[in-house]
Amino acid sequence: MKSKIIEALLIMKMAMSASAQNQNQYGLVYRGAINENVAGKVNIHPMSYKVGSIDVSANVYTPASYDPSKKYAAIIVAHPNGGVKEQVAGLYAQRLAELGYITIAADARYQGASGGEPRNTDRPANRIEDIHGMVDFISRYPGVDTSRIGALGICGGGGYTLGAAQSDKRIKAVATLSMFNSGRVRRNGFQDSQIATIQQRLAQAAEARNEEVNGKVIYTGDMNITDEEAAKLPFALYRDGYEYYFKTHAHPNSTFRYTMSSLLDLMTWDATDHIDLINQPLLLIAGSDADTKYMSDEAFEKAIGTRDKELYLIPGAEHIKTYFVPEYVNQAVDKMKDFFWTRLKFD
Structure with a gap:
C-alpha cells in the first residue's frame, strides 16, 4: 500500500511539473529541461535539415563551455514510437550533454515537427534512414569528432537504432533503453498475443493502402479512451504510456496513431533479423519489471556479432518509468556514462 501511495504522489508531482513546463520556450516537457541558454552550461540549439527532400526538426545539445574549435564525441538519440524530441529523447540528450557530449534528438520524418505526408507514417525504412540522417x-556539426559517434535508441527508436547500426559503421557504440521491437509487436501483438490474427490484419493493411491510393488515409493506434478505461488496459506499458503521453508529459506533436498502411512494412520487419551484423559495442538497458523486457532479452541473445555486449537491468523499473522517474533515469545515465566513456575513448 505504501509503495502505491508513493507512486501516486510521484505521478501527481510529475503532472504538476509537466504543466509548468508547458511554458518552456523550446516546448520541452521533461523535468529539469533547459528554458534558456546560459554561458558555461549545457545549451540547446533548434535545428532544421533535410533527409531526402523532407525537412527534419531537431534539437542539438552542446556541453558546458562548448568550444567549436575543440573536438567532442557525439551521441544521436532516437525517440520512442509516438514520442517526440521534446519528451524522453530530449531528457536523455540533455543528460548526456551534461556528461560532455554533443547530442542530437530529432523528430522522425512524418512525425512531430518534421515534414512528410501522410502524417504519422511509421515505416521501418524511414525511421532507419532518419537515424542515418542524424x-x-x-x-x-562544429566540434564533432566523426570517429567518436554513438547512438542511443529509446523504445521503438531502440529497435530502429539496432536496425541502423547493422550497416552504419559510423556509429561506434550502440545503446538502447527499454527497447521495443516494433515489427515483432505489430506482427504478433504485444507479448505475442495476436498471432492468430496476423493474416487478417495484413489484409486490413492492404485495404488501407488501397484507400490511400484513392486519397483517404486510415489510422490505427489512437487512444481515445477515458482515465477509467486506461486503468483497465491489460499491460503496464499501455497504462503507463497513457499517463506519460496524455497526462504527465503530454506534447501536442505526440500521438500513438499511425497509418494502417504502415503495417505492410512493419509486420514484415524485425529489429533482430540481421542483428548479428552489429559488431560495435552494444548496451541494452531495460527495467527488470518491464513487460517489454522480453524484447531486449531476445536482442541480446541474437546479437552474436559483437563480443562487447551487456544487458543491464534497472531493478524494479517498468518500461515507461525509465522515461522520467529520477531514480531510474539516474541509473540509466550512470550506466551509459561508463559505456560511452570507454567505447568512444572520451578525453
Missing part, C-alpha cells in the same frame, strides 16, 4: 547532420 549521423549525417551531427558529423558536420
Whole structure:
C-alpha cells in the first residue's frame, strides 16, 4: 500500500511539473529541461535539415563551455514510437550533454515537427534512414569528432537504432533503453498475443493502402479512451504510456496513431533479423519489471556479432518509468556514462 501511495504522489508531482513546463520556450516537457541558454552550461540549439527532400526538426545539445574549435564525441538519440524530441529523447540528450557530449534528438520524418505526408507514417525504412540522417547532420556539426559517434535508441527508436547500426559503421557504440521491437509487436501483438490474427490484419493493411491510393488515409493506434478505461488496459506499458503521453508529459506533436498502411512494412520487419551484423559495442538497458523486457532479452541473445555486449537491468523499473522517474533515469545515465566513456575513448 505504501509503495502505491508513493507512486501516486510521484505521478501527481510529475503532472504538476509537466504543466509548468508547458511554458518552456523550446516546448520541452521533461523535468529539469533547459528554458534558456546560459554561458558555461549545457545549451540547446533548434535545428532544421533535410533527409531526402523532407525537412527534419531537431534539437542539438552542446556541453558546458562548448568550444567549436575543440573536438567532442557525439551521441544521436532516437525517440520512442509516438514520442517526440521534446519528451524522453530530449531528457536523455540533455543528460548526456551534461556528461560532455554533443547530442542530437530529432523528430522522425512524418512525425512531430518534421515534414512528410501522410502524417504519422511509421515505416521501418524511414525511421532507419532518419537515424542515418542524424549521423549525417551531427558529423558536420562544429566540434564533432566523426570517429567518436554513438547512438542511443529509446523504445521503438531502440529497435530502429539496432536496425541502423547493422550497416552504419559510423556509429561506434550502440545503446538502447527499454527497447521495443516494433515489427515483432505489430506482427504478433504485444507479448505475442495476436498471432492468430496476423493474416487478417495484413489484409486490413492492404485495404488501407488501397484507400490511400484513392486519397483517404486510415489510422490505427489512437487512444481515445477515458482515465477509467486506461486503468483497465491489460499491460503496464499501455497504462503507463497513457499517463506519460496524455497526462504527465503530454506534447501536442505526440500521438500513438499511425497509418494502417504502415503495417505492410512493419509486420514484415524485425529489429533482430540481421542483428548479428552489429559488431560495435552494444548496451541494452531495460527495467527488470518491464513487460517489454522480453524484447531486449531476445536482442541480446541474437546479437552474436559483437563480443562487447551487456544487458543491464534497472531493478524494479517498468518500461515507461525509465522515461522520467529520477531514480531510474539516474541509473540509466550512470550506466551509459561508463559505456560511452570507454567505447568512444572520451578525453
